[in-house]
Amino acid sequence: MDHFFSEADRVIKKGGAIVVFMAVIKVESLVELAQKHGFYYKTTGVWHKTNPMPRNMNLHFVNSNESWVYFVKGARTGTFNNHGKLILDYIETSVTPKSETLFGRHPTQKPVQLMAHFINLLSNEGDMIFDPFMGSGTTGVAAVCANRNFIGVDLSSEYTKIATNRITEVLTQPQQETLELDE
Incomplete structure (x- = not known):
């Protein structure tokens, strides 16, 4: 660290x-x-x-x-x-829902809703979000849904592939929604 x-x-x-x-x-x-x-x-x-x-x-x-x-x-x-x-x-x-593990699962995967909470609070639209321990790409999914730029890296090519597929799916969806915690 x-x-x-x-x-x-x-x-x-x-x-x-x-x-x-x-x-x-x-x-x-x-x-x-x-x-x-x-x-x-x-x-x-x-x-x-x-x-x-x-x-x-x-x-x-x-x-x-x-x-x-x-x-x-x-x-x-x-x-x-x-x-x-x-x-x-x-x-x-909740922990990561099954719908967020369709491309694969990471042992410490976080739910998109959780990461969206931090991204929406601690950055502005257009900012760069960097995740040096990207895993399955949850931070990237939350970032692109919140109109942020994203760079992520991971030592595992397996997880990099999962993350790339998840983020690509979000980017190709016709309409993106901003994710926030329920109030």
Whole structure:
């Protein structure tokens, strides 16, 4: 992650946002690394999964929450399109629906609705959204639906193919809709 933040510092414009999903136990270490590279820590929030996988439910609690951390590069604030509304650091959605896995599935795939929440809040139409860990392309789908530009990379050619197919399908649909969280 130290190398990631070094490269992120190189390519992200001043005031640009980074959102990282992670286990809550790693937040403090991540914040230290980000600050070392000139990123301002804004907040830590929670994504609550309304229908989590009930793995090992007889052994321990079912994990229904995932932490996210929000940073801004080289500034105390960046774009925040809340339109005067109170936005909580708690987001509740289902896990990725089956309709979003038609081209394939990634082990840590997020739902488009979740990524659209961050894209709509933290960027403007025409902005560039960059996902250096693109996986199945959820961020790209949310970005193009929100009229943003998108660049994504992944080490796996299998996931790059899945992401390309998903994003291409959205781009070839006759009418795009802006995705937002239900209120």
